[in-house]
Amino acid sequence: MRNKKRITQLLRSGRPKSGWVNVPPTRASTYVFKTVADWKDTRARRDLERLPSYGARGNDTGHALEDALVELEQGYRCFLFPTGQAAIAATLLAFLKPGDHLLLSDAVYEPVRNFCKHQLAGFGIEYSFYAPDGSDINSQLRPNTRVLYVEAPGTMTYDMVDLPQIAKLVAGRDLVIVADNTWGSGWLYQPLMLGADISVMATTKYVGGHSDVMMGAAVANKRTWQALQKSVVGLGQTTSPDDAFLALRGLRTMPLRLKAHGEGALKVAKWLSTRPEIRHVFFPELESDTNHELWKKYCSGSNGLVSFELQREHSRDAVERMIDALSMFGLGASWGGFESLVIPADLASTRVLSDWSQRGVVVRLHIGLEDSDDLIEDLDQAFKTLHL
Structure with missing residues (x-):
């Protein structure tokens, strides 16, 4: 898509x-x-061509969504999954076997860590982490690294990596670069x-946008799509046509x-930056954010995610009382819907390459489509509980 026509083309893709x-x-299975002869011909060609053959291999609604996501991401083939985590797991299993090594960001989504610990390790697949900025x-x-897993911006702290430089660094190696693009959504x-x-x-997040769809997607380039398809078919991954319809809408x-x-989110982040209760605001569009320059270079905007670290004097119990005092932020997982959300983070128990035990409590906000002045007013009254 050319930038000046992207929104027009998105309205027509798929x-x-x-x-x-x-x-x-x-809604069909058979x-x-x-x-x-027709049946045999389709079965002979369906591994290389996307043909109607059975509901588990997709349907007209899912295919339309796949086409739109391929165009959005500038990929070659797209596959749909019941959740984002299913998309990640099936993708990793497509390229890893016993004895292989997975290298992933220390800012990775926590369920991916759990999948590495509880499933991949049991299969004899090694894994380790690199610094969220990619410097190491x-x-x-x-020698046995087969997948390099990137998440940019990273979970909770929105760390950026220089992906083109990383791609040059690993060029010629027998590995696949997988990127979690939920933040950017293509x-x-x-x-x-x-x-x-x-x-x-x-x-589930910004593509669906209304907190009523569970779905994941993986868009592959020409070099990797066939291996990914084998994993998708072998693991029986499919999605509901009703969910595909909602995601396409x-x-x-x-x-x-x-x-x-x-x-x-930018307005809220700037306001948070003025608060004495807060030690640091994580939002790459802020010029004060250490990820700002890479964000500016490779991203075309921001979404609704803002995190902040409170001063160490504010205990976790006090922060949880502050969260309970919010009336316009729902306490719940996920993000990307129209509503504002909040959760406390525990980076000390997840990050392995940096010590967060001596840092303040981190809180993540998702800024929804409510009036930002109303959200700021709600945050302001909730912060007052920190001083009681």
């Missing part, structure tokens, strides 16, 4: 030729062939254009929603 503006949900990747690579950040082989995302308004989320 559109059917039948006349419907959006593909209606195709596809019936006219002849044995070269020294952390091993609109704000395009890892395939920067050197990654596969972009995975939880379309949400995709059409995602640029407008992201713009509103980003503008609101």
